Amino acid sequence: MEVIREIAPLRGRIKEIKGENMSIGFVPTMGFLHEGHLSLMRKAREENDYLVISIFVNPLQFGVGEDYEEYPRDLERDKELAASVGCDLIFSPPVKEMYPRGYSSFVEVERLTERLCGASRPGHFRGVTTVVTKLFNLISPDRAYFGQKDAQQAIIIQKMIQDLNMDLELVILPTVREEDGLAMSSRNKYLTPYQREQALLIYKALQKAQENIEVGEKNTERIRESIREIILQGEEAVIDYIEIVDTYEFQPLSILQGSCLIAVAVKLGEVRLIDNIMVEV
């Protein structure tokens, strides 16, 4: 496995790989890899001849006052984990390599980016779509892998690929959870033991919603209320949003219908956690 930090040698290696007609699978990450990332990488390993991952904490997708500086980083550990699942190449550029002085080009997906996390984090998805476009252009993957945990991100990137006629396949894989159900996230490590306990209520609330839906509940106001009640059993929990929307336009639904996304964002102290389930009604 090789680690490349600059664009020129990356391009060189990718040209070689393409020249040998090998398919490229790509997993973009911000590092501090966990089982969620590894599940994407294993699938990408299986489905492609060559596996590239990127490790880049992208400043453009963090807002003022967010945790860009504090976001956990550990390249040595990440290298070992990536090698353990058969990664061929890690692209891990410094910020200057991605955004040199005078940088001024951006990719934006309208509407879909305005709701849910987009409403709480203005500019966040613009940072995501911009960096992902750059990485796609640099790596020219045949397939890129994203987790269902960031459902809105995955749907926005799918829309961008389609709208801008990017020539690759997006693969979205299920959220990987800790044994007790908490969605894996690099940010979980910042939870105190007591917050960690409270965080579990997020998944509990989503499971309860799923149960209610399975026995016929369709009223989204009641579903949201039940989610809210469970999450707020956590003393420190501050709810950012609980939204029930269609998965095409993220329009809020009053009655469940079709393909629905139930998504929540909760703050526990300084740590913002998201989770979601999708239901077909």
Add this chain to the structure above:
Amino acid sequence: MEVIREIAPLRGRIKEIKGENMSIGFVPTMGFLHEGHLSLMRKAREENDYLVISIFVNPLQFGVGEDYEEYPRDLERDKELAASVGCDLIFSPPVKEMYPRGYSSFVEVERLTERLCGASRPGHFRGVTTVVTKLFNLISPDRAYFGQKDAQQAIIIQKMIQDLNMDLELVILPTVREEDGLAMSSRNKYLTPYQREQALLIYKALQKAQENIEVGEKNTERIRESIREIILQGEEAVIDYIEIVDTYEFQPLSILQGSCLIAVAVKLGEVRLIDNIMVEV
């Protein structure tokens, strides 16, 4: 030469060409081809194994009240001209193929797009960079060819390619002029004979500026004044802008220095004409 109107068969053909390791030259146009386009196509023909042009009047780059509907179109004539310079493929999609219902992704270059034509035509360059990104993704050219006549457009696209790490070479070729010096443009055909006479003053004014600069003039206010005087000899001429800027950031210069762009936009009746010269001081 083949004409393709839809994305799926275009992708198929491009994959074949790439599979044979042929290099692709690409000339994006809005059709109604003239010698300016043909000069780009000849160069692209010379430098690449396979020549693709697009003919697409891009609604996204026209503002409200601009000439989208009136923009001249003549695909039959364009086909003959393209074939005459050895074009292999024309991609000429209907609007719905490029912007289906619900379309919502855009590429934007900040700052460079705010001045000159960007100030007069808000959203224009966002339309240009978006459609050019789509076409680059569809055609994956090794080289794309643009005319110096749209100097700001060329510089913005160069910036976008660099910022977003697009993997192709931009080739910018000199403005092609009528025998009397008027810059070729598909819009020239809408000039009345009297407007056509007045339009010539634009190039005369730029030539005069060049002469003044050659004998040592560096004061941009005086250069602009001399350009203004000459253009306004045309009774119907309404000046949109006369700008003298550096070619990197389009910052206005008070004294000529380095690589400078002298750009003008003039309306004659309903027809908006642009022209420019570059000078190295």
